[in-house]
Amino acid sequence: MSAPAHHVDDQWPHEPEKATLEGRNKVIGFWLFLGGEAVLFGTLFATFLALRNQIGDGPSAAELFKLPMIATVTAILLVSSLTSVFAIQAMHRKEVKAMLNWLIVTVILGFCFLGMEIYEFVEYVHEGHTFTTSAFSSSFYTLVGFHGAHVAFGVAWISILIAQVRKKGLNLVTAPKVYVSAIYWHFIDVVWVFIFTVVYLMGKVG
């Protein structure tokens, strides 16, 4: 392979995630998978929008949501997206150490997000907003909970990848894995931006 100037070294290609056929398959397959995920969340959003005013005897969105807290978790998740970008940039430069460190920061931020979300749900349950309270509550917990489950999966996944790269090093097999996990992380970040808007902001303004 010829080595244009911007290559880090002769072995490390410009886009390691797409340097092998397996890598290219993985990346395209993962984008397709996210297409399906978009429909999945789209349907959950549609359900929430259809049911969000059916609060029955339970508390309303405006009574429940505390924006400062939500804004904080939003900021945490957005920053974690940024740190995963740094990780991928480090990967492209084959700076394994930096990449791992940025991934670790991403995972920690993911854990913070999850912790705060669990705290939030527990609070709501205390205020009489449980899964079975109303159509609003069922659709709220399902939409936000699905997102939370995705974050949890992502945290576990990236942690496993960190361990793998530690053990096997960064190569053309592990690079595509790290790359797609970062796309995944951005995706759940984007979904959260919609949740922040549709669930929380629209819930506050009524």
Place this chain on the structure above:
Amino acid sequence: MAHTVKRHRGIMDWLTTVDHKKIGILYLLAGALFFGIGGIEAILIRIQLIKPMNDFVDAQTFNELITMHGTTMIFLGAMPIILALMNVIVPLQIGARDVAFPFLNALGFWTFFFGGILLNLSWLIGSVPDAGWTSYLPLASVDYSNSHGVDFYTIGLQISGLGTLIGGINFLATIINMRAPGMSFMRMPMFTWASFITSALILFAFPAVTVGLILLMFDRLFGGNFFYVPNGGNVVLWQHIFWIFGHPEVYILILPAFGIISDVVSTFSRKRLFGYSSMVFATVLIGFLGFMVWAHHMFAVGLGPVANALFSIATMLIAVPTGIKIFNWLFTMWGGSIQFTAANMYAISFIPTFVMGGVTGVMLASAPADFQFHDTYFVVAHFHYTIVGGLVLGLFAGLHYWWPKMFGRMLNEPLGKVTFWLFWIGFQLTFFIQHFLGLLGMQRRVFTYLPNQGFDKMNLVSTIGAIMMGVGVILFLVNVVITSTKPKNLGNDPWGDGRTLEWTIPSPVPEYNFKQTPLVRGYDAWWKEKMEGNTEMPAAEPVGSIHMPSPSILPFMMSVGLFVAGFGFMFAKDDFGNTALNFLFGNHLIAAFGLLITFGCMFLRSVKDDHGYHIEPEELEQKGVKA
């Protein structure tokens, strides 16, 4: 890195295979199994309806039969046979050695299979889904369907739908990334194009129904309120979610048949497919419009005149690209030297039958008229003309056409023709008359009817037709058995008129498909070479060592895990009269155990690299590599 990988034999070979041809055969076997079950259910339905006030089965059993018939046929009968042909044929048609994700391909099959088994175990456990294949609310809620029946439906279809979704992603990636040099998109055979668009529809339609099923499951198992009106739920929401999936699903079913018909008709007319690019365009357009018309199933719900009018027009628009296809097939045959093989008889007869289904479709698309037709046998006739007269005839055409490629043996032609006539006449007898039953006002999904409404004779005829179709299917199985005793002695191109790449390699196909990746120089690549006097495809690479993925038991285990978890969730609140069982299920320990298996296998897959193995050129020369 020539790793020696242990090659399994016998049953283990099938459980661990990641070879797309073998997975195709597994899909075919599973599809045949479920098709058989659904067929028996159909015959029982027709026996119940053979005469007025019949008491062959009671109303509850009848509801179970129609629910399971529809669900089984669509999700577990038709889908896997489509996926069987896609698996075996698509990689060959694009000149690929393998699919993009062999491991996921196996996973897709096994999840599909275990989901289907879970659903059908409902018969053995004795609480069967009974709310119709559309599972409308509130009928499907715990209030009105208070057994585990509908739980089998929600959980079984979630698991099997996951498998189908994985299959769809695999084929999209395969077709995008794995085409041989020169095989541009506009040179792909029509079956591959149809599989491509069908896979895209699967990708965008199945997640919607998955969400719907999850919501219904949450309502039934965990006290959710999505469809529970007293707490603010909305039953029409289910209908929207179901049909946003449901209408694309009917095009998921029919597009592959369109593809098969295109390939078969053109092969046996010895002519290039007429209007290839318009065919591609029509396929894409149908796929797109398929997402815009779901509410035509809900005209009678009361969405209002504006919504009904818009969906009416959108629905009628689909007839335009469909018409383009019909004319292209006719013009392909025009002036061709047509051979009436069994495959081609199925294909040609598809055309008028499917037109009938399309015409009744456009009639139904007119909202005011649909108020009359809705929920009568007219609708039943419509969708059986499209599904049986369309898809099933297409599948039979495809099976007869590609059987030699899959198994190295030609199905018996005279017997195939007898089967065709039995099945085809039986089909017309069964369903033609149902149009009139519907117009006279006979309602679908009702377990019996009163005498002297003019229904009696027509129902008798319909039942006789159904039995003929059943005999036809049995004859097909006899043909399969007879064929399997014949020697495997076919050449690469047993029809002599093959046009596409699958006819350039041995039948059955060796595990690596192409010894050398072919170089494609035009549409109908193989025909083009034949016309230029060549006896094989030009190669795009020298003979070399071929990399193969290793077999793995993990896909099977992951699916078993989901299967166990499904049962765990379903029976969590049951009293078994046994403390140990109550403890295990009640604390969701069984469910957790199942999920642990699945995620554990996923973890193993992630951390263990698969180096695969190589088939070396010497081995290729010996031809002894058919594992």
